[in-house]
Amino acid sequence: MKYGESSFDILYLVFAIVFGLLIIIKHKDNKSLLMGIATLLLGCGDAFHLIPRVLNYFIDKDFTSILGIGKLITSITMTIFYVLLYHILISKDKLNDNKILTVSVYTLSIIRIVLCLLPQNGWAMQEPSYLWGIIRNIPFVILGTIIVTLFYIQRKQYNYKFMWIYITLSFVFYLIVVFGASFVSILGMFMLPKTICYILMIITFYNYLTKYSTYDTQK
Numbered sequence: 529m530k531y532g533e534s535s536f537d538i539l540y541l542v543f544a545i546v547f548g549l550l551i552i553i554k555h556k557d558n559k560s561l562l563m564g565i566a567t568l569l570l571g572c573g574d575a576f577h578l579i580p581r582v583l584n585y586f587i588d589k590d591f592t593s594i595l596g597i598g599k600l601i602t603s604i605t606m607t608i609f610y611v612l613l614y615h616i617l618i619s620k621d622k623l624n625d626n627k628i629l630t631v632s633v634y635t636l637s638i639i640r641i642v643l644c645l646l647p648q649n650g651w652a653m654q655e656p657s658y659l660w661g662i663i664r665n666i667p668f669v670i671l672g673t674i675i676v677t678l679f680y681i682q683r684k685q686y687n688y689k690f691m692w693i694y695i696t697l698s699f700v701f702y703l704i705v706v707f708g709a710s711f712v713s714i715l716g717m718f719m720l721p722k723t724i725c726y727i728l729m730i731i732t733f734y735n736y737l738t739k740y741s742t743y744d745t746q747k
Contacts, residue, residue, distance in 0.1 A: 544574070610672060675695060
């Protein structure tokens with residue numbers, strides 16, 4: 529298990545970082561640039577908890593604190609990732625005029641990040657606070673619901689057809705791990721399909737770069 533999971537994690541990180549850089553380098557408009565930044569942030573953010581997780585399998589050392597801090601950093605970068613998804617959606621689209629929606633997205637993101645930073649979470653502890661795991665994820669779930677709804681509304685734009693499904697499934701798998709893995713450890717395996725959803729999002733971004741960005745720039 530440790531070899532299979534470790535190999536998968538490493539390949540995912542390489543995939544996300546390489547494709548993030550590739551999209552940034554080859555971007556043809558602001559939307560594709562945001563997609564590249566979001567992809568790179570996704571890979572770099574996940575690296576903070578996946579690399580210690582991989583090392584923990586092969587090095588006889590207590591990685592509790594490092595893994596905890598890595599999860600904290602990942603939680604923050606993931607929140608920023610969804611803010612970038614929002615900006616990808618509103619770039620050159622009618623949603624750009626909805627200031628209430630923008631304020632809501634930023635407010636939820638700030639609340640989520642502040643909650644993540646509070647010491648009550650116990651990130652570096654052997655058993656972090658389960659209650660605070662629920663509390664900090666409330667604004668995150670609301671934020672995710674907004675993003676999913678917006679992608680569903682715009683599912684016929686560009687190649688967004690399945691993005692709302694990828695985001696929804698990633699949240700479902702994430703919440704199963706957050707709320708269930710503490711009681712049934714095998715549920716932690718749902719991080720793998722969650723990561724596959726991220727890979728599918730990255731592929732969607734790259735498809736936009738190769739198929740739609742030139743046309744969008746000329747409109």
